[in-house]
Amino acid sequence: MTSTVLKRCFALSLLSLFCAGPAIALVGSAQASTKTTPYQTTRANSGTPNSTHVTKNSSGVIISYGNSSITYRAPSAALATLGQALYQENCASCHGTEANGVPASGVSGAFPDLVGLGPATITFWINSGRMPAANPRSVEAVRRIPRLDNGQALAIAAWIDTLAPGYPLVPYPHLKNANVSDGAALFALNCASCHTIEGDGDALAYGTSSPSLRHVPAIQVAEAIRTGPGNMPRFTGNLSDAQVNDVVKFVTTAIQHPQNIGGFGLGGLGPVAEGFVGLALGVGVLALVGFWVGERD
Amino acid sequence: MSDPHEHRTPVALKGLSADDPHLQPAAPNPQLVEKVIAICFVLGALCVAGFGACYWINAQAWKLGATMGFGLFFLGVGLVAWGKYLMPQGPFVEERHTLANSVADRDAFAAAIVERGGGVVQRRKLLGGLLGGGLGIFGVVAMFPLLRSLGPLPKTTLQHTDWAKGSYVVDQSGRRVQVGDFAIGSIATVFPEGTQDSDRGQAVDQTVLIRVSNEAFTTMKGRESWAPKGYVAYSKVCTHLGCPVGLYEQELQLLVCPCHQSMFNVRNGAIPQFGPAPRPLPQLPLYIDSSGFLRSQSDFHEAVGPGFWEHQ
Amino acid sequence: MTDVINTQRSKREALGPYGRVGKTLGELDDRLGVAKGGRTFMDKIFPDHWSFMLGEIALYSFVILLVTGVFLTLYFTPSQSYITYHGSYLPLDGQKVSQAFASTVNLSFAVRGGLLMRQMHHWACDIFVGAIVVHMARVFFTGAFRKPRELNWTIGTTLLILAILNGFLGYSLPDDLVSGTGIRIAYSIILSIPVVGSYLGFLVFGGNFPGTAIIPRFFILHCLIVPAIIVGLVGAHLFLLVRQKHTQFPGEGRTEKNVVGSPMFPVFMAKTTGFLFVVGGITALLGAFAQVNPIWQFGPYEASRISYAVQPDWYMGFLDGALRIWPSWSFHNWGHTIPFEVLIPAVILPGLIFNLAFVWPMLERKFTNDHEIHHLLDRPSNRPKRTAAGVAVLTFVIMLFVASSTDVLAKFFDVSLNTMLVAMRVLVIISPFIAYPITYKICRELQGFVGGGKRKTPNVVTRTAEGQYVATPSPVYVDDVHRGLPATPVPTFITEEPEDAGENGVRVVDR
CATH class of the missing domain: 1.20.810.10 (Cytochrome Bc1 Complex; Chain C)
Incomplete structure (x- = not known):
């Protein structure tokens, strides 16, 4: 415990040394458009700064908070300048130069307003490869190889955060402290109804779909739970940071590395795949053997 | 299982000479086939022995299955091949005799029943009727305790849940939900306080609590006060077949049943807009008390879950 | 017979020609009378067609x-x-x-x-x-x-x-x-x-x-x-x-009055x-x-x-599919509810399908007016109406089964789940009506195709010195030669060549 506090103090001092100047300037400019709280929960240890260890920089901006389960950290404000350039290059054509969802004239359609969404939302969409979108007109963006790396994503998040601070910050789960069994129970109650109990995802209403969880890194799982990207709902008050950490642990262990002690896992499609195997490999092969055993005329 | 009427099937007492083609193996080159079969049997025996060894050392399931499977497979293939290629090829024939007996036999059988039995019953109609009546009553009466002991009567248990006036809304961990707890777009499964760990609470009282943004929400007539601060609660039990409707699509504002894909409109009283569900999910009237806790105004106004005869 | 006792030979002779097996069967027959029935059972003929293995x-x-x-x-x-x-x-x-x-x-x-x-x-x-x-x-x-x-x-x-x-x-x-x-x-x-x-x-x-x-x-x-x-x-x-x-x-030698195939024992x-x-x-x-x-x-x-995409085992799939695609028709009046949206697909529909199976033999007897006893099977193509009806019902049930995985299909074909479900509603209803005439037509075509399903031998084409091509049928397959034998009853005994090769005669092994 003390070591993490020490580390945070160290990080804090480093940050204040290197980026206090630009941070103050940028944050100051964004005070006017601060959004109200319905996007956040007031419950302690549930994703917003209502937690035990809140760290602020010298100008009073929260740069990290959390607990022994998840630490939420703001991207370094020093990246904001780089982030602005990256944003204008990669995102502004749809989300607008002010990140308010109003694109430059000539581009019609509704695009999400990014101001005040918080860094976790921004980094999730970029790091999961959904943004920049392959096809901005599609029903929903799908996971693909990210076009920007994590550092660039953090930079863009840092710049957008300067327009108006938002929460949650980027969650860093401490999986060592998680209880995979509690995670399994919470997953079955809250997540499996869309992602399936094997985490494979499937087609949902009106052309939407729930993505597979097989290759999602821990941070993105936590980000998705807390921010509710796209059609996914947010999980805020009913899941504490410890519980989110449990779910992340379950997803990154039991879902992503299932214990298939019974042979090949049959793609997690469940009884449909089992039915095809039973009929084709079971009845089918046996009928072929029967074809050999018997006569043809 | 032997034929109980074998005496009617005369057995052909006929010999064949050993070089009769019917007794020759079907295989054109029996020596080769014999070798192949021998190899099958050896492989099968080795695999079956391997199964024993795997079992002894407690090997993984797939090793047990593979050794047993291949063992049985090779033994079986060898045995089939033996029968198919090396045993007398035939074809052999057997006569098929008609199963029906002569008219005289049938008449004798029918007469035995009708004349003996009929005579007795006709002479003692009263006794027959009394016996039949007694057995009939026993048959009906025997059903009653048998059926009645199997379970309690439903009474009105299907019509009500444990939600009542002033029940605290708690999440799966038993924490009371306060007004600031949920960000917009959040969902949780909630229960009336005290039932979250009980079977009945899980099965009957389960409710989805969603916080929708005010601009996304249209209240139905008469339900204006049911969803304070955008907190709207619907029964989680699907009105089609009772699966938990836990699938919430935030942008479409739909609750979808994971079993048969009924789609309920969250904005508009959970009216089903697609799929087989016939009725909206019942809405739970909520209010926020002076300490900021979410509580229910009353029970659901109709029975939750799938339809049944007494459903009002 | 001499009074030699305790020799191998005399022991063997005391047991009779069939040794210990014969002796045991004799004891059994004394008590249960199994010899005749047992022999009949050993000789019982099982036809060999591969489809009988199913x-x-x-x-x-x-x-x-x-x-x-x-x-x-x-x-x-x-x-x-x-x-x-x-x-x-x-x-x-x-x-x-x-x-x-x-x-x-x-x-x-x-x-x-x-x-x-x-x-x-x-x-x-x-x-x-x-x-x-x-x-x-x-x-x-x-x-x-x-x-x-x-x-x-x-x-x-x-x-x-x-x-x-x-x-x-x-x-x-x-x-x-x-x-x-x-x-x-x-x-x-x-x-x-x-x-x-x-x-x-x-x-x-x-x-x-x-x-x-x-x-x-x-x-x-x-x-x-x-x-x-x-x-x-x-x-x-x-x-x-x-x-x-x-x-x-x-087939050749097969009539309503016999059974041709392999004997119970040993083949x-x-x-x-x-x-x-x-x-x-x-x-x-x-x-x-x-x-x-x-x-x-x-x-x-x-x-x-709950988990999304849960299906029952495959044999319950047709019920699940029916429940998915059935519209939300519920009866509600006078304080009572009849959930037709469940009752019809999950209770009435399977009841109809299985009852149709139960009564089919009776229906067929009634409509074809065929009250004869049949031991020879039909080729499916010779009964086009029955075959087409069976295929239609099977198609209907299979389409219901397919409808139980609308979500998997929607994902696979990348179409909307809603579109897929509506498509399945249409397919379930129309596919039997498509399957019936197609099957009927195929059956009628097959009827005109002599020797369908039989193994054919190739023609060997040779070129003569004059450059003329001559096609001669190649000999039938070795296996099929044996099949050409006339069927014979299972022999009671087998006459063997004597063990010493020089002697000219046969020893008849008889009871």
């Missing part, structure tokens, strides 16, 4: 079900009382689970050979029901259900229903998330029955869902009552088969025992390499938990 797949997978099932009962605890799981599968450690679930997980992880037995049991069940359906299709399309075999057709159809029922009961026993959802749906289906539904539901489940009685009740049904009925009916099925003798396809016995081993082997290989129903990954059932 029923054997069903029979032998049932044998495997019995054997593996007995193993499983030793380790399964049929109880819904809760315990805290502490076992070798960590993602469940500390969870509140029912004893049924915990014992199934322990059976899979801790019992030696337990997982293999469980998986073999499950695969054998999938194969059992599948083989019954395929066997039933064979019987239907070849007209083997006709007089005098209507009763056996009825028994077979009952066996299919019982197999499906017992499959569902067994699938429900582990009390895992997926099977628990299935039980919940079954409860709601019972509830949908007008007037008595809620009472029936409470009686079956011992109260409101989920109750604590259903797993123990399913256990006794699954392990004792239904299997006992199945065993009895399988016995009756086989008894009737032996009593009425097997049908055969028409058929070798083949069929070998086939039993092969069925066991394939099932064991599936159990070894294809994981089935990994309940530890699903977790225990709680009524508020």
Whole structure:
């Protein structure tokens, strides 16, 4: 415990040394458009700064908070300048130069307003490869190889955060402290109804779909739970940071590395795949053997 | 299982000479086939022995299955091949005799029943009727305790849940939900306080609590006060077949049943807009008390879950 | 005969020409009179056509079900009382689970050979029901259900229903998330029955869902009552088969008055025992390499938990599909509700399908006015109307089955789930009407095609010195030469060449 506090103090001092100047300037400019709280929960240890260890920089901006389960950290404000350039290059054509969802004239359609969404939302969409979108007109963006790396994503998040601070910050789960069994129970109650109990995802209403969880890194799982990207709902008050950490642990262990002690896992499609195997490999092969055993005329 | 009427099937007492083609193996080159079969049997025996060894050392399931499977497979293939290629090829024939007996036999059988039995019953109609009546009553009466002991009567248990006036809304961990707890777009499964760990609470009282943004929400007539601060609660039990409707699509504002894909409109009283569900999910009237806790105004106004005869 | 005793030869002679076997059979015959019937049974002829093996797949997978099932009962605890799981599968450690679930997980992880037995049991069940359906299709399309075999057709159809029922009961026993959802749906289906539904539901489940009685009740049904009925009916099925003798396809030397094929002993016995081993082997290989129903990954059932994309085992799929695509027609008036959206697809529809199967032999007798006894089978193409009707009904059921995976199909074809569901509604209704005329047409075409289905020999084309090409048919296949033999009764005895080769004569081995 003390070591993490020490580390945070160290990080804090480093940050204040290197980026206090630009941070103050940028944050100051964004005070006017601060959004109200319905996007956040007031419950302690549930994703917003209502937690035990809140760290602020010298100008009073929260740069990290959390607990022994998840630490939420703001991207370094020093990246904001780089982030602005990256944003204008990669995102502004749809989300607008002010990140308010109003694109430059000539581009019609509704695009999400990014101001005040918080860094976790921004980094999730970029790091999961959904943004920049392959096809901005599609029903929903799908996971693909990210076009920007994590550092660039953090930079863009840092710049957008300067327009108006938002929460949650980027969650860093401490999986060592998680209880995979509690995670399994919470997953079955809250997540499996869309992602399936094997985490494979499937087609949902009106052309939407729930993505597979097989290759999602821990941070993105936590980000998705807390921010509710796209059609996914947010999980805020009913899941504490410890519980989110449990779910992340379950997803990154039991879902992503299932214990298939019974042979090949049959793609997690469940009884449909089992039915095809039973009929084709079971009845089918046996009928072929029967074809050999018997006569043809 | 032997034929109980074998005496009617005369057995052909006929010999064949050993070089009769019917007794020759079907295989054109029996020596080769014999070798192949021998190899099958050896492989099968080795695999079956391997199964024993795997079992002894407690090997993984797939090793047990593979050794047993291949063992049985090779033994079986060898045995089939033996029968198919090396045993007398035939074809052999057997006569098929008609199963029906002569008219005289049938008449004798029918007469035995009708004349003996009929005579007795006709002479003692009263006794027959009394016996039949007694057995009939026993048959009906025997059903009653048998059926009645199997379970309690439903009474009105299907019509009500444990939600009542002033029940605290708690999440799966038993924490009371306060007004600031949920960000917009959040969902949780909630229960009336005290039932979250009980079977009945899980099965009957389960409710989805969603916080929708005010601009996304249209209240139905008469339900204006049911969803304070955008907190709207619907029964989680699907009105089609009772699966938990836990699938919430935030942008479409739909609750979808994971079993048969009924789609309920969250904005508009959970009216089903697609799929087989016939009725909206019942809405739970909520209010926020002076300490900021979410509580229910009353029970659901109709029975939750799938339809049944007494459903009002 | 001299008084030489205690020599090998005299002992042998005292036993008679057939040695110990003959002596034992003699003793048995003294008491039970088995010689004549036994001999007839050994000589019993089984036709060899490959399609007659399909029923054997069903029979032998049932044998495997019995054997593996007995193993499983030793380790399964049929109880819904809760315990805290502490076992070798960590993602469940500390969870509140029912004893049924915990014992199934322990059976899979801790019992030696337990997982293999469980998986073999499950695969054998999938194969059992599948083989019954395929066997039933064979019987239907070849007209083997006709007089005098209507009763056996009825028994077979009952066996299919019982197999499906017992499959569902067994699938429900582990009390895992997926099977628990299935039980919940079954409860709601019972509830949908007008007037008595809620009472029936409470009686079956011992109260409101989920109750604590259903797993123990399913256990006794699954392990004792239904299997006992199945065993009895399988016995009756086989008894009737032996009593009425097997049908055969028409062919050279085959008439309504004979049966041509292989004798029970030793040819058929070798083949069929070998086939039993092969069925066991394939099932064991599936159990070894294809994981089935990994309940530890699903977790225990709680009524508020659910997984998307859960389907029942394949043989229940047509019901699930029907429930998905049926529109939301509910009757509600005078304070009462009739949930037609459940009642029709889940109760009335399967009732109609199975009753159609039950009454089909009677219907066919009535409409064709054919009251004759038939032992020779039909080629399906020679009965185009029956074949087309069967294909239409099968198509309908298969399309219902496909409709149970609308979500998987929507994902696969990348179309909207809603579009897929509407498409399935249309397909389920129109596909039988497409299947009927197509099948009918194919049957009529095949009727005009002589020798269809027979193995043909190639022509050998030779070029003469003058450059002329001559096509001569090549000799028939070696196997087919043997088939050309006229059938003979099974010999009572075999005349052999004497052991010493020089002698010119035969020794007749006779009784």
